[in-house]
Amino acid sequence: MTESAADLRSPDQLAADTRQELRDLILALADSKRILGIRYADWVLGAPELEANIAASSISQDEWGHSRILYALLKDFGDDPQKLEHERQAADYCSIEALDRPLGTWPEFVVVNAVVDTALSVQLNALAASSYAPLRQRVQKQLEEERFHAGHGAAWLRRLGTASDAARAATQSALEERWPAVIHWFGPDELGAGMKAAGLIDATGAELRNRFFQRARPTIETSGLKTPRLDLDFSVWNTSRRRSNPDGPDPEAVARARGDRNRAFLMD
Amino acid sequence: MARFSDEELKEKVQNGFIVESEDEMTEAYKKALITQLTVQGDTELMSAPSYYGPAKDAPSTNTMVSSMAIIQDELGHANIAYRLLEDLGVSREYLLYERQPHEFKHPYGFDQYLDNWAELVVANGLFDRAGITLLGDVHRNTSYGPLKRALVKVGLEENFHLRHGEVWMRRLCEAGGEAREKVQRGVSWMFPMGVEWFGMPDDKKRHNAQLDFRLKGMTNDQLRQTWLNAVVPLCEELSLDIPAHWDDAEGRAVVDYEFPVNFDEAEKAWLLDEPITWEQAFERWKRRGPANTEYVESVRKGRIQMREIAAA
Amino acid sequence: MTERIYVVFARKNREDPLHHVGSVHASDPELAKVYAWKTYDEERWFEMVVAPQDSFHPVNRSEIPFSIHRDPGSAEGA
Ligand SMILES: [Fe+2]
Numbered sequence: 001m002t003e004s005a006a007d008l009r010s011p012d013q014l015a016a017d018t019r020q021e022l023r024d025l026i027l028a029l030a031d032s033k034r035i036l037g038i039r040y041a042d043w044v045l046g047a048p049e050l051e052a053n054i055a056a057s058s059i060s061q062d063e064w065g066h067s068r069i070l071y072a073l074l075k076d077f078g079d080d081p082q083k084l085e086h087e088r089q090a091a092d093y094c095s096i097e098a099l100d101r102p103l104g105t106w107p108e109f110v111v112v113n114a115v116v117d118t119a120l121s122v123q124l125n126a127l128a129a130s131s132y133a134p135l136r137q138r139v140q141k142q143l144e145e146e147r148f149h150a151g152h153g154a155a156w157l158r159r160l161g162t163a164s165d166a167a168r169a170a171t172q173s174a175l176e177e178r179w180p181a182v183i184h185w186f187g188p189d190e191l192g193a194g195m196k197a198a199g200l201i202d203a204t205g206a207e208l209r210n211r212f213f214q215r216a217r218p219t220i221e222t223s224g225l226k227t228p229r230l231d232l233d234f235s236v237w238n239t240s241r242r243r244s245n246p247d248g249p250d251p252e253a254v255a256r257a258r259g260d261r262n263r264a265f266l267m268d
Numbered sequence: 269m270a271r272f273s274d275e276e277l278k279e280k281v282q283n284g285f286i287v288e289s290e291d292e293m294t295e296a297y298k299k300a301l302i303t304q305l306t307v308q309g310d311t312e313l314m315s316a317p318s319y320y321g322p323a324k325d326a327p328s329t330n331t332m333v334s335s336m337a338i339i340q341d342e343l344g345h346a347n348i349a350y351r352l353l354e355d356l357g358v359s360r361e362y363l364l365y366e367r368q369p370h371e372f373k374h375p376y377g378f379d380q381y382l383d384n385w386a387e388l389v390v391a392n393g394l395f396d397r398a399g400i401t402l403l404g405d406v407h408r409n410t411s412y413g414p415l416k417r418a419l420v421k422v423g424l425e426e427n428f429h430l431r432h433g434e435v436w437m438r439r440l441c442e443a444g445g446e447a448r449e450k451v452q453r454g455v456s457w458m459f460p461m462g463v464e465w466f467g468m469p470d471d472k473k474r475h476n477a478q479l480d481f482r483l484k485g486m487t488n489d490q491l492r493q494t495w496l497n498a499v500v501p502l503c504e505e506l507s508l509d510i511p512a513h514w515d516d517a518e519g520r521a522v523v524d525y526e527f528p529v530n531f532d533e534a535e536k537a538w539l540l541d542e543p544i545t546w547e548q549a550f551e552r553w554k555r556r557g558p559a560n561t562e563y564v565e566s567v568r569k570g571r572i573q574m575r576e577i578a579a580a
Numbered sequence: 581m582t583e584r585i586y587v588v589f590a591r592k593n594r595e596d597p598l599h600h601v602g603s604v605h606a607s608d609p610e611l612a613k614v615y616a617w618k619t620y621d622e623e624r625w626f627e628m629v630v631a632p633q634d635s636f637h638p639v640n641r642s643e644i645p646f647s648i649h650r651d652p653g654s655a656e657g658a
């Protein structure tokens with residue numbers, strides 16, 4: 001599916017509100033992947049085995065690669081990718097709230113790898129048949145790389161869930177902690193209905209959340225863990241930034257995302 | 269073991285025999301190989317935390333990807349060396365997680381902090397060049413088949429690190445100002461580090477099992493000269509000050525001070541007018557540098573966490 | 581956690597034979613696949629497979645060195 005008569009090649013072909021929704025979604029994915037890569041990178045040296053160090057390093061590069069491509073797509077929406085990368089404050093970030101804090105322990109890494117990464121992929125997958133051609137054409141390669149991220153997350157989740165009671169408890173509590181932000185991330189049930197009608201995406205918020213459950217639940221439950229339950233609450237939800245907490249990621253992560261400490265060497 | 273005597277094996281490998289399994293080794297061959305692989309694995313492993321310092325704060329997404337890719341490669345190379353050691357009966361668990369930090373056998377250069385992006389790329393240009401010089405020689409000459417094959421991947425990737433270093437050194441030097449100053453600062457402490465990297469000069473070194481068993485092909489002085497012949501012209505071309513020059517008459521690079529010399533760890537500065545003996549240099553290496561413990565602990569964090577929760 | 585060594589084989593192009601490219605430690609085959617793919621990413625492989633090292637049986641020699649197929653001369657200047 002690379003070319004079709006119904007293809008949209010420019011955001012100008014979209015109604016203003018749909019165009020804005022699509023732009024916000026691409027930015028949310030790009031920011032989430034940029035920050036996710038930074039969270040993964042924290043474990044590049046300290047994972048529990050050498051092969052996992054290597055995997056963490058490679059996976060973080062994949063995420064940054066995806067974010068770079070997604071930011072570049074925003075040029076056609078009138079954004080300046082250079083400014084998006086280097087000049088925003090934490091409160092401007094649209095990254096998934098589940099990544100606002102660093103991953104302090106290996107079980108936290110594994111939960112984010114198994115659950116947050118999967119949520120982003122579910123969202124990405126809904127764009128694989130998008131009528132917006134520039135986006136659709138870049139999604140496939142990302143999804144192929146994501147298969148290995150998911151494989152890593154699932155295998156480690158199972159390993160932690162079955163290693164010992166303490167390992168399972170630590171993993172369960174990391175899961176409870178990040179879970180609400182993940183399931184809220186897909187937004188209110190009707191989010192994306194306009195984009196869906198325009199063929200930009202193939203699912204609304206409720207449908208995406210359901211797809212995510214379908215994927216995540218078996219992984220969680222075959223690992224001896226429990227899928228957390230909770231009620232959705234969108235009372236303070238910011239649709240454009242896809243989050244309830246306005247603060248954004250911790251300042252250290254944002255400083256790293258901007259490259260603050262080595263600004264003098266920014267010349268690529 | 270002991271299918272051959274040491275003398276027989278030395279003669280065989282000098283005539284091109286490739287060792288493929290433990291029963292074809294002598295105790296002395298195996299010991300020399302284990303030493304070589306341990307230095308190799310430790311060097312690759314400890315380059316990772318050293319590069320990580322600036323990589324995690326790289327100036328952009330692109331540079332973060334390129335530097336993280338280099339770290340991934342180094343960890344992969346460490347894995348290769350440790351896997352080879354494991355096949356020789358040395359526990360990878362022990363090598364990675366149970367030695368004291370000072371027992372690692374990497375060069376002293378990877379016990380230092382790299383302060384910024386410029387220092388990372390200088391390390392790629394100078395230290396990875398040292399790695400290529402050493403491992404390229406091993407790749408061409410080693411009599412140990414599994415290592416020779418494994419070094420194909422390592423060689424491809426180390427060349428990428430070197431190119432990364434040289435391209436960026438050039439770019440920063442051309443930019444001038446702070447970028448250039450920081451490259452100079454890095455070169456000033458890393459160049460003499462590289463001179464020391466290759467160890468004791470040939471005239472001070474007694475017989476060498478690694479050469480006799482054809483685990484490598486070049487002597488320390490030859491390796492050092494190969495490195496100098498690559499690094500000195502690069503620095504001269506970029507107008508970077510180094511205590512060495514290219515000698516047209518001799519057709520080779522020449523070091524302008526009596527090495528080894530004293531090093532001020534706190535200032536990361538060499539005292540080029542304070543020569544020391546090689547024994548003193550070895551003592552400094554053995555004491556290890558300022559980042560040694562931190563770097564070793566950084567690669568053990570998750571292993572320790574896992575042991576704690578898996579045992580609980 | 582029972583760790584095993586998995587041997588990694590791969591080939592670059594359709595018509596190529598599988599080559600031994602290395603090995604990884606892993607606690608299960610799923611993890612072994614990810615580790616192999618991420619550790620030996622020096623090429624864009626057409627195909628990669630892994631197998632537990634202890635599933636190989638030496639036929640004429642006493643040990644399996646997994647050293648047979650890769651051409652050591654194919655890259656210069658390691
Ligand atoms: Fe390396």
Ligand SMILES: [Fe+2]
Nearest residue numbers: 342396426429
């Ligand atoms: Fe390197």
